[in-house]
Amino acid sequence: MLRCVEISKEFGGLQALKKVDLTVHENEIAGLVGPNGSGKSTLLNVISGVYKPDTGKILFMNEDISKLPPYKICAKGIAKTSQTVQSFPAMTTVENVLVGALFAKTEGNKQRDPVDRAMELLKMVGLKEDKFNIPAKTLNVVELRRVQLARALATEPKLLLLDELLTGLTPKESDEAIALVKQINKQGVTVLMVEHVMKVIMGLCSRVTVLHHGEKICEGTPGEVCTDKDVIRVYLGKKFSLDEE
Ligand SMILES: Nc1ncnc2c1ncn2[C@@H]1O[C@H](COP(=O)(O)OP(=O)(O)O)[C@@H](O)[C@H]1O
Ligand SMILES: [Mg+2]
Structure with missing residues (x-):
């Protein structure tokens, strides 16, 4: 449904995204994670047209949307929080x-x-x-x-981009929000979500992409990503490795 090809974005000398590739399949819930400042919000903003990519292409339902203004991208079926x-x-x-x-x-x-x-x-x-x-x-x-x-x-929307939707919620509200994302997805909306809590990602996402300093360092199922040595080193830390729980 969505294919980002070698997306780069610079802000005054700071390379926020470096040749990032990302694919989202129709009907899935895909996750995007990484440390603060790794470029997650920038990538969602590039997809939704808030920023134009410096290089690279965004294909949505096989159409190049990288040069369209945000309202046209929205009309094609992409919405973001x-x-x-x-x-x-x-x-x-x-x-x-x-x-x-x-x-x-x-x-x-x-x-x-x-x-x-x-x-x-x-x-x-x-x-x-x-x-x-x-x-x-x-x-x-x-x-x-x-x-x-x-x-x-x-x-x-056909594709919903969620940027840290669960931030600030109590555990109970957070569980309700997880159920809500599932319900929205069941109604036929594909989701790409940025989320810090790995448990949420594990419970919702079929695939996860990990960014670090604007580069994609890993992509796979939540299980694969959580056991990836680089991801543990730069993002999750030892305490999140799967032996913990
Ligand atoms: N509009 C902007 N102007 C300048 N720098 C920005 C802007 N937006 C983001 N950045 C910088 O780009 C980097 C990536 O930011 P961001 O995409 O918000 O990261 P994340 O969402 O992963 O925390 C950060 O260093 C941030 O300061
Ligand atoms: Mg962010």
Whole structure:
């Protein structure tokens, strides 16, 4: 479904991505991990068109999207939630989700009232109903993460990019979020997720790519990645090697 070919991206002398290859197959949940600053968010931003790659190509459903602006990439069926939560603070929660519907790849189901659909999505991501019609600026960061996810889903994505969706959640909320990602995937949405907690990656992902200093150092099943010597050395550390648990 998605193929990144030799993607490089530099920020003022800092090589954030060096010839990174990444493949995501239709219907899978793929993981992207690596130490802080290894280029994970940059790669998601390049895929979604926030940044243009300096070199390399991104093929989505066999079409080169590397030069398209973000709204066109979204209309093709790629949506992203950011690591740093973004919202329209003065607009209500429901209005924030409706913005996603404006960028939907299709005209959507015209029989459906977009407001009903937005509320259904907000319920699905676990936001309490008394928060639906208040300005987004009154929500806390965990609630805003939920709204951000509902807005991404409102665009009716084929591929959903999740950048540290579980950050800041309690263990119980985190379990609910894992179930939610599974549910979204079952509904036919392919997922590429950045996540630090290896247990989450192990439980959700069929394949994982590991970045280190902007380079891909490993790719494989979660089991393969967790036993890879380089990955243990630069990222997981001894305490995460599988003998531990
Ligand atoms: N807009 C930007 N301008 C300058 N440097 C950036 C920008 N975005 C990311 N970087 C740098 O690129 C590197 C990779 O960052 P990032 O992709 O956010 O890493 P990760 O998500 O893996 O923690 C870091 O050194 C970061 O400081
Ligand atoms: Mg990041």
